[in-house]
Amino acid sequence: xxxxxxxxxxxxxxxxxxxxxxxxxxxxxxxxxxxxxxxxxxxxxxxxxxxxxxxxxxxxxxxxxxxxxxxxxxxxxxxxxxxxxxxxxxxxxxxxxxxxxxxxxxxxxxxxxxxxxxxxxxxxxxxxxxxxxxxxxxxxxxxxxxxxxxxxxxxxxxxxxxxxxxxxxxxxxxxxxxxxxxxxxxxxxx
Amino acid sequence: xxxxxxxxxxxxxxxxxxxxxxxxxxxxxxxxxxxxxxxxxxxxxxxxxxxxxxxxxxxxxxxxxxxxxxxxxxxxxxxxxxxxxxxxxxxxxxxxxxxxxxxxxxxxxxxxxxxxxxxxxxxxxxxxxxxxxxxxxxxxxxxxxxxxxxxxxxxxxxxxxxxxxxxxxxxxxxxxxxxxxxxxxxxxxxxxxxxxxxxx
Numbered sequence: 001x002x003x004x005x006x007x008x009x010x011x012x013x014x015x016x017x018x019x020x021x022x023x024x025x026x027x028x029x030x031x032x033x034x035x036x037x038x039x040x041x042x043x044x045x046x047x048x049x050x051x052x053x054x055x056x057x058x059x060x061x062x063x064x065x066x067x068x069x070x071x072x073x074x075x076x077x078x079x080x081x082x083x084x085x086x087x088x089x090x091x092x093x094x095x096x097x098x099x100x101x102x103x104x105x106x107x108x109x110x111x112x113x114x115x116x117x118x119x120x121x122x123x124x125x126x127x128x129x130x131x132x133x134x135x136x137x138x139x140x141x142x143x144x145x146x147x148x149x150x151x152x153x154x155x156x157x158x159x160x161x162x163x164x165x166x167x168x169x170x171x172x173x174x175x176x177x178x179x180x181x182x183x184x185x186x187x188x189x190x
Numbered sequence: 191x192x193x194x195x196x197x198x199x200x201x202x203x204x205x206x207x208x209x210x211x212x213x214x215x216x217x218x219x220x221x222x223x224x225x226x227x228x229x230x231x232x233x234x235x236x237x238x239x240x241x242x243x244x245x246x247x248x249x250x251x252x253x254x255x256x257x258x259x260x261x262x263x264x265x266x267x268x269x270x271x272x273x274x275x276x277x278x279x280x281x282x283x284x285x286x287x288x289x290x291x292x293x294x295x296x297x298x299x300x301x302x303x304x305x306x307x308x309x310x311x312x313x314x315x316x317x318x319x320x321x322x323x324x325x326x327x328x329x330x331x332x333x334x335x336x337x338x339x340x341x342x343x344x345x346x347x348x349x350x351x352x353x354x355x356x357x358x359x360x361x362x363x364x365x366x367x368x369x370x371x372x373x374x375x376x377x378x379x380x381x382x383x384x385x386x387x388x389x390x
Contacts, residue, residue: 037214042204055214062218063225068288081288088287088294095298095376130203143383146291151197152204165290166384174386183196 029066036082039153043083046137046149047090053097061089080162083155087146087163094142136185144178151175236276243269260326264319295380302374309367316359 040061048054064085072081137145150160157171164171243265251262286297327334338345 055217058214059218059221063221064287066222067225071288084290084294085287087291088289091291091295091380092287092298095373095380126203126206130206133200133203141383142380152201154201163290164384165292177386179197182200 061086064089083163147178299377306370
């Protein structure tokens, strides 16, 4: 599932004068997109259920990373940097739109996560479970949602604390609450 | 152990959730180019407006009347305040998003509060502006008076347009104020969630 994005490909076949710092930035951006492109898409899924709007959100996140990259001085890890921007952008999206939560049955076929593999019975069950998990995550309060997404992405407590801006102990306490909320949300679904 | 299995199961489901959107790369490239162009165009337009208004102010200043001096002062003030505000906002562009979520939301809260305050001040400033213009007209009545008597229809039309503009501006300000207050409530809600006040 690793998609190799190439930001610099856009210059292929074009004669273009680019300054050295910009070239370095473009390479760095290229690498960030190939490394975090899929996690960013997943993260966007937790903030937006509608496919077309989600695509726009992913673009906005990538754009925000590109624009912030020039100011990145390594005060935190690159991973933290990317997740901070992605979550903050997602949060802005929620604050600006604040649409009512879209129930699972209302999500169009095209909005469902795409799985390229064939759909035998077991696969269909998995797809259904996945859709339920996504819907449950989307129904959580924003702060719980953020914690759950970061946990699912495999960030350590220290990294989550760094992204959100709270202490590690606080992360542990809140994660317990968020997991319980997620379990409740999943349990409440048919 | 059950908890870990549960987490592993969620992670497994989660890892297969989303494919990056089709044609993502090309759309992003277009978007970045568009943003770059918009940024340059925005700055060029601002510079043109800035210089244009300054030239207009200098022209008005040379009208050698109280009215001209008043206009020139008002325009210069408006131009420099606007330019200062633009530079100030540009300095902070994109950086807030790189902060932690908590810092970002707190900053958002401060900004919304500041915008609401600015909106209130703008209403008072607009009232002040009307009074200022009325005073300026009164002071320069010896110059304006003959023209009013010569072209009463034009002046009445101007007055009616000015009066009609007021409700439009007020309605817009009220609408923006309502929007900002709603945004403030949402930001407060998220801050409360972060403090664990309103989360179940």
